[in-house]
Amino acid sequence: MLKTIRRTVQILFLILIVALPVAGNYGALLSGKGQRDFYDVARDDSGTILAGLYHLIHRIVDPPFNPQETVPKIDQFKGALYSITILGFNITDHLSALIATVTSGVVYTPLLLALIIPLVFNILLGRAFCGWICPMGLILEGVAYIRWALNRFFNLLLPDIRLNSVYRYYLLGGGFLSALFGVPVLIFLLPYGLVSREIYNYIFYMAFGFGGVIIVGIILFDLVSDRGWCRYLCPAGAFFSLLSPLRIVRIRRDKKGCPDDCTVCTENCTMGLEPHRDRIGMGCDNCGNCITSCPAGTIKYRIGVGRA
Amino acid sequence: MIFDSINRRIFLKGSLLFGVFGFFGGFIGRLKKRAHAYLRPPGAIEEERFVRRCIRCFICGEICPNKAIKFAGIDGGIINLATPYIQPREQGCILCMKCTGACPTGALERIEDDMDEIVDKVRMGRAVVDKSICFSYNNRVCGFCYEACPLPDIALKLDVFARPVVTDRCVGCGLCERICIQVPQAIRVIARGDESRRRIYEQYKGS
Numbered sequence: 350m351l352k353t354i355r356r357t358v359q360i361l362f363l364i365l366i367v368a369l370p371v372a373g374n375y376g377a378l379l380s381g382k383g384q385r386d387f388y389d390v391a392r393d394d395s396g397t398i399l400a401g402l403y404h405l406i407h408r409i410v411d412p413p414f415n416p417q418e419t420v421p422k423i424d425q426f427k428g429a430l431y432s433i434t435i436l437g438f439n440i441t442d443h444l445s446a447l448i449a450t451v452t453s454g455v456v457y458t459p460l461l462l463a464l465i466i467p468l469v470f471n472i473l474l475g476r477a478f479c480g481w482i483c484p485m486g487l488i489l490e491g492v493a494y495i496r497w498a499l500n501r502f503f504n505l506l507l508p509d510i511r512l513n514s515v516y517r518y519y520l521l522g523g524g525f526l527s528a529l530f531g532v533p534v535l536i537f538l539l540p541y542g543l544v545s546r547e548i549y550n551y552i553f554y555m556a557f558g559f560g561g562v563i564i565v566g567i568i569l570f571d572l573v574s575d576r577g578w579c580r581y582l583c584p585a586g587a588f589f590s591l592l593s594p595l596r597i598v599r600i601r602r603d604k605k606g607c608p609d610d611c612t613v614c615t616e617n618c619t620m621g622l623e624p625h626r627d628r629i630g631m632g633c634d635n636c637g638n639c640i641t642s643c644p645a646g647t648i649k650y651r652i653g654v655g656r657a
Numbered sequence: 658m659i660f661d662s663i664n665r666r667i668f669l670k671g672s673l674l675f676g677v678f679g680f681f682g683g684f685i686g687r688l689k690k691r692a693h694a695y696l697r698p699p700g701a702i703e704e705e706r707f708v709r710r711c712i713r714c715f716i717c718g719e720i721c722p723n724k725a726i727k728f729a730g731i732d733g734g735i736i737n738l739a740t741p742y743i744q745p746r747e748q749g750c751i752l753c754m755k756c757t758g759a760c761p762t763g764a765l766e767r768i769e770d771d772m773d774e775i776v777d778k779v780r781m782g783r784a785v786v787d788k789s790i791c792f793s794y795n796n797r798v799c800g801f802c803y804e805a806c807p808l809p810d811i812a813l814k815l816d817v818f819a820r821p822v823v824t825d826r827c828v829g830c831g832l833c834e835r836i837c838i839q840v841p842q843a844i845r846v847i848a849r850g851d852e853s854r855r856r857i858y859e860q861y862k863g864s
C-alpha cells in the first residue's frame with residue numbers, strides 16, 4: 350500500500366515534469382500561429398514529433414480557444430523540479446538557490462520567497478524528496494531492479510561497490526568550493542535538474558544535451574553498485590540530509606516485537622541503512638520500504654519533535 | 658550518527674575528492690573554448706555575473722513564444738554549460754520580455770513589455786552590416802532587415818539610397834539577421850560581450 354502510494358507520487362511528478370515542457374512547447378506553437386504577422390514569418394514548426402502531434406490534434410479537433418487567451422494561461426505553469434512556476438508563483442529548490450547565491454555573492458530577494466516551501470518540506474520531512482519525488486530516484490530504482498534481475502536470472506554477478514556514504518558530503522563541499530570560485534559545477538550534478546533538463550531538451554529539440562552523458566554515467570555506476578549514486582555520491586541527497594536532523598517524520602522501530610535475528614528491513618532499505626539496529630541517522634529518505642517489508646510490523650512512521 | 662564511520666583513510670580520500678572536485682570546478686571549469694561570446698536573452702545582467710547567477714532551470718526557454726532561446730552545450734566550457742543564448746540566424750528575439758519576468762534568480766532583470774523601456778534597457782548586442790555582401794550596398798534594392806526590425810528608424814535606419822544603417826540604439830534582437838536573404842547573412846548581431854570583435858568586423862567588412 351505504502352509502496353503503491355509512493356510509486357504513484359513519483360510517477361505523478363515525472364508526468365508533471367514531462368507535461369510542463371510539453372505545455373510550454375504547445376504554447377510557443379500556439380502563439381506563433383496566433384500572431385503570424387508580428388511573430389517570425391517563416392516558422393519551422395514541423396521540426397519535432399510533438400509539433401506533428403499538435404498538428405494532428407488540431408486537424409482532428411479544431412481547438413475552440415484562441416491563442417491570446419490560452420497562452421497567458423499556459424505561461425502561468427512553467428519550469429521543472431528545479432524551479433517551478435505554478436499560477437505565477439515561483440518555487441525554487443533551496444539547494445540551487447544557495448548555489449546561485451554563493452556563486453554570485455548576491456542575495457536575490459524574490460528567491461528567498463521562492464525557496465520557503467522546499468526548505469520547510471526538507472526540514473519537516475527530511476530527505477523525503479529523494480524517495481518520493483526525485484525522478485532520478487525512480488530511474489535508479491528501475492536500474493536497481495534491472496541489476497537484481499541480471500544477477501538473479503542471468504547469473505551476471507555484477508559487483509556491488511560499497512563506498513562510505515560520507516563521501517557525498519565531501520563532494521557537496523567540493524561543489525561549494527568551486528562555487529566560491531564562481532563556477533556552479535554542482536548545478537550539473539543535481540539529479541532532478543539533470544533529468545528535467547534532458548526531458549526539456551528532448552521535447553524541444555529531439556536531442557539530449559551534455560547532461561545525458563552524466564545521467565548515463567550515473568546509471569552505469571548504479572549497475573555496478575547497488576543504489577550507489579543515491580547512497581554514496583549524490584550531493585543533493587547530502588544537502589537534504591544535512592537539513593534533516595530536525596525532521597518530524599521518522600522511522601521508528603518498536604523493540605518489543607522485533608525478533609533479534611531478523612534483518613529484512615536492512616536488506617530492503619534503499620539507502621543502505623540499518624533499521625534493525627536503529628542506525629538510521631540522516632540518510633533516511635522516508636521511503637517506507639522497511640515498514641512494508643517488516644514481517645513483524647514493528648517499524649512505523651513516528652510523527653513528532655525530537656529524536657528516538 | 659553517520660560521521661562515526663570516518664577514519665583517517667576515509668578522511669584523506671574524502672578531502673582528495675573535495676579538493677579535486679572543488680579545484681576542477683574552480684579552474685578547469687572556467688576555461689572557455691568558444692571564440693565568440695554568446696548572445697544572451699534580453700535583460701541579461703553583465704556576462705560574468707550572469708553565468709554565476711543562472712541556475713540553468715530552462716524556464717526562459719520554456720516561456721519563449723518564439724523558441725528563440727537555446728541552451729549552450731559543453732563547447733562553451735563548463736561555465737557556459739546549459740546557459741541560455743540566442744542564435745539569431747535560426748530564430749530571433751521578438752522582444753516580448755516574457756523571459757525577463759520569468760527568471761527565478763534575477764539573472765535576467767525584469768523589463769516591462771513597453772517599447773520605450775525596451776529601447777532604454779535591452780542591450781543584447783548590436784547588429785553590424787557587412788557592406789561587401791549586403792544587396793542594398795551593392796546596387797540592388799532589398800530592405801528586408803528594415804522591414805523585420807521591431808524598432809524601425811530607431812535601431813535601424815535607411816539612408817537616402819535605402820541602405821540599412823545600424824544606430825547606437827540597436828538592442829540586438831537579431832530579427833534582421835534572421836530575415837536576411839543573403840547567404841551568409843549580410844547583417845549579423847554581435848553579442849554585447851564582443852566589442853572588440855564588433856570593431857574588427859566593422860573595420861574590415863563595414864567599408
